[in-house]
Amino acid sequence: NKPEAILLSSGTGVGKSLVTAIFAKHMALGEDILGLSVPKPRKLLIIDGEMHPRQNQKRFNRMNLSVTELDICQKNLHFWNSKYAEGFPVINDEESLTALWNILNPKHHSEPFDGVIVDNLFACSSMVDYNKPNEYQQLYHNLIEPLLAWNISVYLVDHNNKGGDFYGSKVKEAFMDNTMKLSKYEDVYTLKICKGRDMEIKGDEIEFMVDEKNRLLDASGLIPNGSKKHLEQFKENRWDEYCMANQGVSKTKIAQGFVDKFLDIAKVDESPINVRTITNHWNFPTNNVQSHK
Numbered sequence: 001n002k003p004e005a006i007l008l009s010s011g012t013g014v015g016k017s018l019v020t021a022i023f024a025k026h027m028a029l030g031e032d033i034l035g036l037s038v039p040k041p042r043k044l045l046i047i048d049g050e051m052h053p054r055q056n057q058k059r060f061n062r063m064n065l066s067v068t069e070l071d072i073c074q075k076n077l078h079f080w081n082s083k084y085a086e087g088f089p090v091i092n093d094e095e096s097l098t099a100l101w102n103i104l105n106p107k108h109h110s111e112p113f114d115g116v117i118v119d120n121l122f123a124c125s126s127m128v129d130y131n132k133p134n135e136y137q138q139l140y141h142n143l144i145e146p147l148l149a150w151n152i153s154v155y156l157v158d159h160n161n162k163g164g165d166f167y168g169s170k171v172k173e174a175f176m177d178n179t180m181k182l183s184k185y186e187d188v189y190t191l192k193i194c195k196g197r198d199m200e201i202k203g204d205e206i207e208f209m210v211d212e213k214n215r216l217l218d219a220s221g222l223i224p225n226g227s228k229k230h231l232e233q234f235k236e237n238r239w240d241e242y243c244m245a246n247q248g249v250s251k252t253k254i255a256q257g258f259v260d261k262f263l264d265i266a267k268v269d270e271s272p273i274n275v276r277t278i279t280n281h282w283n284f285p286t287n288n289v290q291s292h293k
Contacts, residue, residue, distance in 0.1 A: 003148045005175060009158040009166050010182035015210070016157050017051060017119055019182060019189065021059050022214055024117060028076035029069060034191075034206050034216055041076055042114040045103065047089065049082045049123030056081075063214045078113075082123070091118060092125045092139040106150055113152055120157040130168035140175045188219045 010016040026033045030041035048056065056079065065073065080103075082088050087099030106112035118124050127135045144154050160181065161167045173179050179195040191206040207219040 003151050003153045004177040005144050005148065006153065006155045007158060007166070007173065007176045007179045008155065008182060009160050009180070010184075011160045011164065014182055014184045015189065016182050018059065018210065018214070019191075020117060020119055020155070020157055021046075021056065022063075022210065022216055024077060025060070025063060025065075025073065025214075026216075027115065028073050034208055034218060036206075041072060043076045043078075043111060044115045044117060045078045045080060045113055046117045046119065047080050047091075047100075047124055048119050049088075050120060051081075052083055053079070053081045059214060062212070090124070090126045091121075091143045092127060092135065094142045097142065101146075104147070104150065104152060112150070115153040115155060116147060117155040118157060120159065122159060127168075133169045133171035136169055136172040136175060139172075144175065 008016055008020065023033055024044055024046060025031075027038055027042040028044055030038050032038050060073075080088065087096075089100040090096040102108065104113050104116065125139065127139075129135060147154050156176075158172075159167050164181075164183075166173055166179065166181075173195065176195065178193070181192045181194060183190045183192070187209055189208050189210070191208070193204045193206075196204075209217040209219045211217060
């Protein structure tokens, strides 16, 4: 219930923006995320400095949200894209943040924002040297600290370095309440909790898959010992081989648990097709900037 600064980092092309979008949808709807509690819907502003808006639209269209879910997302999910940027912020530059403060100031909203997602740090900042601590000190004092004071959480998306660690100075991690690394092996994502002050989860890793409708599927234990062979056995429905490789786990348990979770995604969704798309509910907060001038 208190505001937090969160860092999600991964290598290029792993899927951090996709996973972030799915997490944002869950938070906007008030849905738990793979064991992480979301007790109520959250109002979010996504600052996107890299992806074209049409790509985001396609991602949300694939989610096949119900009419009710779309109405909630219309209210709680707001996008500000650099491609349509009036006053688009450079997050480490105090002078460029005026429009952002106009949007987020709690005095301007009967229902204030709960969180800001910055995707990503490279695209939305103008740092000269990412290895210098003072660059992140400036980012913290100019952006993160004021937002936390307004009871608004900050979620930063960032890149790993070539060694797979957080890019840049270690000071960046020190300012964060929670830090996470995202990796992907075949079709299975692993979210490693590197620093989690208030994250109530079991263990330090969460494994999941993303289906064709951008739904998160719990994949805990799907790849024992990180074995590619086991994943192939599972995907090919070779249950006998899979059970032999996992002595002590019954075939019945696998069938009732894993199959229900992962093979159901191939079935036809017989629910009513939602004729409205997220395209009809795209919120551009630059309108708010104009209204508050």
